[in-house]
Every structure is written in C-alpha cells, then in structure tokens.
Amino acid sequence: MKLKLTLLFSILSISIFAQTNLGIGLVTIKFDDKTVLPFYTSINDKEPVKTIRFFNDKSINSWNIKDLKNQQKWLKPEILWLDYNYFVFRCEEKENNWFKIIVDNESGKSLWIKKSKSTLFRNWEKFLQDMFSVQRKSKTDKIYKLPNKNSGAIRYSGEDCFQVRSMKGDWIEVFTSECDDVKSQLKSGWIKWKDGNNLLIEYFPTS
Structure with a gap:
C-alpha cells in the first residue's frame, strides 16, 4: 500500500493541496488519442486561452498530452494519471453547459470548460x-x-x-x-x- 501511495501521489502527479478551494465537486475528463480540450477565461469568450491535445504516444504505449512539459507549467489538476485514464479537476461552479474548474491546484487558478460527452461531474460524496x-x-x-x-x-x-x-x-x-x-x-x-x-x-x- 505504501508503494502504491508513493506512486499515486508522487510519480503520477496527483495534486492535493491544503488551501486550494475544494469547490462543489470534481470534473473527470474522459479522453482518448483524439481528445482536444479548450479552456476559456469566461463563458462569453469565443476563443480559448489554453488548449490541450491528446495523442497516441507509441514511445510509452499510452495516450499522452502534446507538449506536456510546457503544459504542466500551468496545468496542475487534482489528478493527472494518464496511464489509468484519470484526469480530474476540482470544480468551483456549474453554469448552464459550463464548468469552472481549478486548473492549478497550487495557485488556485481557474478556467472554464464546456460540458460535453468527455466531461463527468460528481459531487464530493459521489466521487x-x-x-x-x-x-x-x-x-x-x-x-x-x-x-x-x-x-x-x-x-x-x-x-x-x-x-x-x-x-x-x-x-x-x-x-x-x-x-x-x-x-x-x-x-x-x-x-x-x-x-x-x-x-x-x-x-x-x-x-
């Protein structure tokens, strides 16, 4: 169990920080090698401020995020465990077909994503x-x-x-x-x- 804990929280970058807003629940992203996820500063924005793209990384026999090293400068979600398809954000708000999610658990920075077939919201109890x-x-x-x-x-x-x-x-x-x-x-x-x-x-x- 201790080994798994170390892997889960250190190597696989599951981010849990004490002072970051817990929000109303969590949004899990269901992804494959064709998933594109745009992030917006406001639900009224027409163009995303950030976008991440997944691809089939044959070097590791797993799906991966393009330019992950640079993306992780701003992307520090609740869970980023690509090998097991875990990509989870804390959710601060739900508004119509939008989720306001915390994209950086260290700074508390939030952006908006659109509700889609790729997004699954669960409150903390269900999660x-x-x-x-x-x-x-x-x-x-x-x-x-x-x-x-x-x-x-x-x-x-x-x-x-x-x-x-x-x-x-x-x-x-x-x-x-x-x-x-x-x-x-x-x-x-x-x-x-x-x-x-x-x-x-x-x-x-x-x-």
Whole structure:
C-alpha cells in the first residue's frame, strides 16, 4: 500500500493541496488519442486561452498530452494519471453547459470548460464513494459513532482502507473495504473528511 501511495501521489502527479478551494465537486475528463480540450477565461469568450491535445504516444504505449512539459507549467489538476485514464479537476461552479474548474491546484487558478460527452461531474460524496479506498491523513483523527465529536469514539486498530457510504457536511460514514485486515472490520463509523478547504483524508482511485 505504501508503494502504491508513493506512486499515486508522487510519480503520477496527483495534486492535493491544503488551501486550494475544494469547490462543489470534481470534473473527470474522459479522453482518448483524439481528445482536444479548450479552456476559456469566461463563458462569453469565443476563443480559448489554453488548449490541450491528446495523442497516441507509441514511445510509452499510452495516450499522452502534446507538449506536456510546457503544459504542466500551468496545468496542475487534482489528478493527472494518464496511464489509468484519470484526469480530474476540482470544480468551483456549474453554469448552464459550463464548468469552472481549478486548473492549478497550487495557485488556485481557474478556467472554464464546456460540458460535453468527455466531461463527468460528481459531487464530493459521489466521487469519494467511487474511490477504491480512503484513509485518514492523521491517525490521531478519531473515528466516531455518529457525525459529531460528542457521539463517542470507536476503537479501531486495523488498516485505514475504508470505503465511503455517505456524507454529512464535513463528515463521511466509512466502513472497511476488501483490502482491510479481516480481523479488524468496521461496519460503520464517521470521520471528518475536510476542515474548511483542507482535506483530512487521502483517497485512492485504484488498488
């Protein structure tokens, strides 16, 4: 699990920064070697300010973004994991057929993209429910019986390999998933997943 975490968050450039606006959810881009994604400063703009183009990169046997090195000077999304078709942005607003997305998780810079067959919006609850697992960033963050700190903490010593059942404000209801130690099952518990714009969890799209 530690190796996968390192690969996921370091080599594969999944960007999670504490002070960047979490927004209302996330937009996943479904792409292939013919995908062209234009970005606009305003929904009234006729011409894009940035455009990225995908292609079939035979040198790595995978789809890739043209001129990726220069594009990454401004493109620092929530997830950029091309080998596994994960290309995800935090979404600040939805307006008609447009999404205002954070294109740089370090600076918080936002641009607009058009809704299309290539875009999938999910709120944070649905997004986290679709993850393979989540874990607490700090094991000092307790697991509670209900979504409040007065409900009493749950004693749990197993691996943090939770799935998300539901969300209530800053809290998520979690249970142990298939990757957890069978001897330490958690049928239901609540943890805080955020504090303001600070994520208190790490999530893993795949095993």
